[in-house]
Amino acid sequence: MGMTMTQKILANAAGLEKVEAGQLIMAKLNLVLGNDITSPVAIHEMDKFTSKGVFDKDKIALVPDHFVPNKDIKSAEHCKCVREFAKKNDITNYFEVGEMGIEHALLPERGLTVPGDVIIGADSHTCTYGALGAFSTGVGSTDMAAGMATGEAWFKVPSAIKFNLTGKPAKWISGKDIILHIIGLIGVDGALYRSMEFTGDGIKYLTMDDRFTIANMAIEAGGKNGIFPVDDQTVAYLKEHTKREYKVFEADADAHYDEEYTIELDKLKPTVSFPHLPENTHTIDEIDEIKIDQVVIGSCTNGRLDDMRIAAGILKGKHIAKGMRCIVIPATQQIYLQCMEEGLLKIFIESGCVVSTPTCGPCLGGYMGILAEGELCVSTTNRNFVGRMGHIKSEIYLASPAVAAASAIKGYIASPEAI
């Protein structure tokens, strides 16, 4: 029996000819990532190691992005801890405010993630880099500490579910609609402990930003990782962003998959996840007029250039509804700059939106858009759990940038077709 794409990458990183689902392995890491919330815990744990220092100063990325620019004194202390650790250990890839971005948008942009890599990050959305054909997965701070110290991590080799994406996406269908549809189909634990391997002729119609969005939310189905094959678009992206050499892996033709699903992209409709689980999906045509108070367009899921262009395309020449707050957050400084050069910032501001520097802020109820009791928000972020964005009696509806922008204009959850 053959191996899945994920299994092949893990076998390579473990120095083994072959691995099987369920096998425990020790794999060499290409990159270890942490942010301002998870790194301080890991840095503290590092002190407990008998051997000191990091395994490779070039293979660690520290990205303060959750509560920066520092939202309060305690956050400032956390960021200071990360900054001092980076300085002391001469960490190459530490990103200060001004050159940072939301970690999962920033690292591919900086060329730090390539096909065939094994990457762990103390952030659950580390699975994003599967879009480039890497194995990447979220871990906690202790695993991050162990990874920084030893350059290795233990894994249970996952089995996989295959998602065969077919056809050309229908109008307004983005990566977000595809992944929300899939989560609605299999549930928030539908891929628990397993890989989500995407394949099929539909992939060629998906931009790299679509693929990042899809791989990013594999965790919302409980998945260990989400992964895409490497194609011409991936190669073009890598050419533009990195000088690193990489190795391309493909699933064997006789690889075993626990389950297989076919997703007909041409038949999908814009999809929205209702409170309080990403699996509570509804298509836009079955949604009544639900009045909302706030819209957030950004995050590691949907703060990339495609997302900004789509939102601006809908908001251009329009104004958001009276009383609406629409918060737009380009995910990196580079994306922010590109938005400026393309005139997107002007469109956002003229339509009544506020535009922020890169931050995870509102997505996890940190700052920059906290909801009051009873308030409703349409958000391009990834989780709509109870209290995620503020008060426990507030509500989050997850959607694509197109639906979010349309909803900001209308004042209720709306299809981009309605604009």
Place this chain on the structure above:
Amino acid sequence: MKAEGKVFKYGDNVDTDVIIPARYLNSSDPKELATHCMEDIDKDFVNKVQQGDIIVADKNFGCGSSREHAPIAIKAAGVSCVIAETFARIFYRNSINIGLPIMECPEAAKAIKAGDDVEVDFDSGIITDKTTGESFKAQPFPEFMQEIIKAEGLINYINSKK
């Protein structure tokens, strides 16, 4: 090694945002995190929980964010063990790595009720509901994970290997 305590019972998909809301993640002090443990799903938890108490939940416990602050908060609140039908994978890994005992046991998760007095034998994997007299056998951990658990966490385990 054994643990015994009163049960706090929760349903499916208890996420790390309700275990420890992100608004408190500007701290990484276990004692401070413990004072907000389970706040957004069970406001009374921190007032009622006693040293040694046990959390029992249905499927996918600990889903969502990778914040290790979640198992840290639970452990620091005095909880001796979490029993669930299934755990989200990052929470599972984090619990083992920081030495919070967890057990996967669908039968126990289904049968045990809030307030029951439950005893857990970590060596045999036997969970006993002393209130009802029922007992259950949890899934055993692979040997490798047992070694991490015995070392009381990943860092000690790695140190012991050198």
